[in-house]
Amino acid sequence: MPTRSGTARYEGLGKNGKGWTSTQSGVLNEQHYGFGTRFExxxxxxxxELIAAAHASCFTMALSFALAGAGYSDxxxxxxxxxTIDKDGDGFTITKSALDLQATVPGISAEEFERIAREAKANCPVSKVLNAEITLTHNLSA
Known part of the structure; x- marks a missing residue:
């Protein structure tokens, strides 16, 4: 399996510092981050924000493959x-990732969809790496 990478550089310290982050693919290239982008x-x-995008995309792909594996094609x-990031003593902790899914899967029952979605939430690689509460709400359209 491939290894993916990202880099970060931070110049200055604390609130006065400025950071830049890049990804191997180039999707992010010297993207600015710092105290102001994180807490203001x-x-x-x-x-x-990056973890949220990673979790949403990972879960959605995992669910897509699980639904295809269950015989659904559209x-x-x-x-x-x-x-959510919360203050934790002298530092901070990511305490929650709340997934909200809007789905249209013709021919699936609400019960089967719920089961497959919960399994995808538990088994996507980003869910497995997060040490936080992970919730899922969804709306299934026929």
Whole structure:
């Protein structure tokens, strides 16, 4: 299996520092991040936003493959993830990733969809790496 990589550089320290992050694919290339992008509304990215995008995309792909494995060949899945970071003593902890799924899968029952979605949530690689509460809400359209 391939190994993927990302890099980060931070110049200066603490709130006064400025950071840049890049990905192997080049999707992110010297994208700005820092205190202002993480805890205020300054333009740029932050680790929680990146984890949210990774979790939403990983879960959605895992669910897509699980549904295909169950014999379904058509559908649309759209997931958003909201990652929560909370103060924890002297530091911070990511405490939750809330997945919200909008799905259309013709011919599937609500019960079967619920079972497959819960299994995909538990088994996607990003869910497995997170040490946080992971919730899933969904809306299935016929």
């Amino acid at each position: 509304n300054e333009p740029g990215t932050n680790p929680e 559908g649309t899945l759209e997931t958003s993830a909201k990652v």
